[in-house]
Amino acid sequence: MCDNPSYCRIICYSLGPGLRQMQGAQTTLPTTVTQLFAAYLYNIFKNHEFNISKHHDLRAEQIRDVIIRTGQMGYMGIDHNITQFNEKQLNDFKLEQSHTLPGFLVEHPDPSQSIFTFIHMTLQEFIAAVAKYLTVDPQSLAQLLASAESNVRFRTFLRFMVGLASSGSDRILGEIVGQLPNQTRNTMIDWVKKQTENNLSNTQNNFTAQSKASKSKLLESLYYLFELQNTGLMQQTVGLGAALTLGHDFPYNAIRLMPMDCIVMASVLDHCYDVQELNLNNCCVGAEEIQRLVPVLHKFKVLSLGSNRISHTDFQQLTMALTNNSSLIQLYLNKNQVGDTGVRYLCEALNSFGCRIQTLELEGNGITDTYTEELAVIPLRNTSMTRVNLANNLLTDRSVCSLQTLIQRHTYLQEIGLQRNKFRPDGGLHLQSLSDLRPGLRVDVYSTIMSKGLGTSA
Numbered sequence: 001m002c003d004n005p006s007y008c009r010i011i012c013y014s015l016g017p018g019l020r021q022m023q024g025a026q027t028t029l030p031t032t033v034t035q036l037f038a039a040y041l042y043n044i045f046k047n048h049e050f051n052i053s054k055h056h057d058l059r060a061e062q063i064r065d066v067i068i069r070t071g072q073m074g075y076m077g078i079d080h081n082i083t084q085f086n087e088k089q090l091n092d093f094k095l096e097q098s099h100t101l102p103g104f105l106v107e108h109p110d111p112s113q114s115i116f117t118f119i120h121m122t123l124q125e126f127i128a129a130v131a132k133y134l135t136v137d138p139q140s141l142a143q144l145l146a147s148a149e150s151n152v153r154f155r156t157f158l159r160f161m162v163g164l165a166s167s168g169s170d171r172i173l174g175e176i177v178g179q180l181p182n183q184t185r186n187t188m189i190d191w192v193k194k195q196t197e198n199n200l201s202n203t204q205n206n207f208t209a210q211s212k213a214s215k216s217k218l219l220e221s222l223y224y225l226f227e228l229q230n231t232g233l234m235q236q237t238v239g240l241g242a243a244l245t246l247g248h249d250f251p252y253n254a255i256r257l258m259p260m261d262c263i264v265m266a267s268v269l270d271h272c273y274d275v276q277e278l279n280l281n282n283c284c285v286g287a288e289e290i291q292r293l294v295p296v297l298h299k300f301k302v303l304s305l306g307s308n309r310i311s312h313t314d315f316q317q318l319t320m321a322l323t324n325n326s327s328l329i330q331l332y333l334n335k336n337q338v339g340d341t342g343v344r345y346l347c348e349a350l351n352s353f354g355c356r357i358q359t360l361e362l363e364g365n366g367i368t369d370t371y372t373e374e375l376a377v378i379p380l381r382n383t384s385m386t387r388v389n390l391a392n393n394l395l396t397d398r399s400v401c402s403l404q405t406l407i408q409r410h411t412y413l414q415e416i417g418l419q420r421n422k423f424r425p426d427g428g429l430h431l432q433s434l435s436d437l438r439p440g441l442r443v444d445v446y447s448t449i450m451s452k453g454l455g456t457s458a
Contacts, residue, residue, distance in 0.1 A: 037123065074118065155220070257284060300327060334364055414442065
């Protein structure tokens with residue numbers, strides 16, 4: 001988050017007092033971005049000698065007035081894409097420099113006139129949200145939300161509007177501006193509920209599931225739920241058997257996830273108990289993203305992580321979430337960089353007594369003959385697996401015996417995919433003939449790479 005020194009300043013002012021007081025008092029640190037900025041606002045007015053106007057006895061009405069007028073100017077700036085303000089604009093909103101420096105604005109002297117900017121663009125968006133939250137007419141709020149939702153410049157503003165409806169933000173700001181309006185709070189909660197339900201429905205609808213825009217809106221709803229910190233609402237929406245679909249088989253239709261996106265997702269899912277599926281195919285998930293998601297990956301029945309950046313070094317963390325996981329029945333890890341080391345960790349999870357995986361997709365992961373023997377003994381403990389796909393790997397005839405053991409021991413296995421591996425014709429034909437040993441078993445080895453000199457015949 002600290003993309004410039006001013007943001008570091010905001011974070012330090014927000015967290016510093018709480019960290020200093022934690023040992024001697026019951027202090028709650030900010031848990032959302034909205035609460036972080038609310039704490040900054042509180043400390044600017046309460047805890048610093050150089051705060052606004054250098055007055056320590058400002059009444060709530062005076063503080064409220066300064067915040068509203070500053071926020072109104074900030075909102076005008078967002079609406080008109082303005083980040084630099086002149087003295088005339090400050091005068092138009094009846095703002096004195098002593099009221100806004102150094103708490104909100106920074107002055108940049110110019111030969112002709114002074115130019116002012118907010119300490120950080122995000123602070124401008126936060127102050128604008130507070131001003132609107134305190135002043136918007138309940139009848140006009142729906143129109144404001146609809147207008148802001150359609151304008152990408154108001155994305156962070158909307159997150160702050162939602163976050164101000166949380167009890168944590170209300171507690172922090174209430175000490176300096178008085179109680180925030182309850183009617184606005186209730187309207188924001190209802191709005192988030194409708195947004196989340198609609199966006200979940202759209203990503204599961206056959207006509208809109210392909211749309212990247214619908215997935216972006218769903219991710220935004222997760223940010224709203226995170227900022228709102230309303231556990232009941234999380235459970236009523238995402239936690240009612242929902243399927244979270246942010247990925248897609250085609251990269252163009254998938255969302256590129258950042259670590260912060262995964263933090264938000266994990267925070268929301270942590271409060272949910274009945275989530276059916278998580279689809280993150282082609283979402284550029286790598287080591288840091290997996291690290292953020294691991295605590296909640298055990299909650300799903302279907303987990304799709306295909307075509308990402310998951311390597312064997314990430315698998316130790318991932319398989320921790322799979323061990324003794326009785327919920328997961330379908331695991332898709334195709335087209336990653338699992339390799340043999342990753343297969344070793346995966347086998348440890350699959351051999352745990354709580355694992356109930358039925359479908360395992362490992363296509364295109366650079367798996368060699370090394371760990372096919374470990375894969376072969378999985379059925380001895382895991383009797384639920386019905387489909388395994390090892391297509392497009394680096395298996396040769398040296399794996400034939402192990403694969404034969406896998407097929408013979410696992411009587412529940414219905415299908416095993418071995419296409420586009422490096423079996424010689426006689427090895428591939430031997431595997432294909434195994435399908436005749438048990439009715440209903442399909443051993444798919446068509447389109448294998450028939451290479452010479454790659455291993456010995458089984």
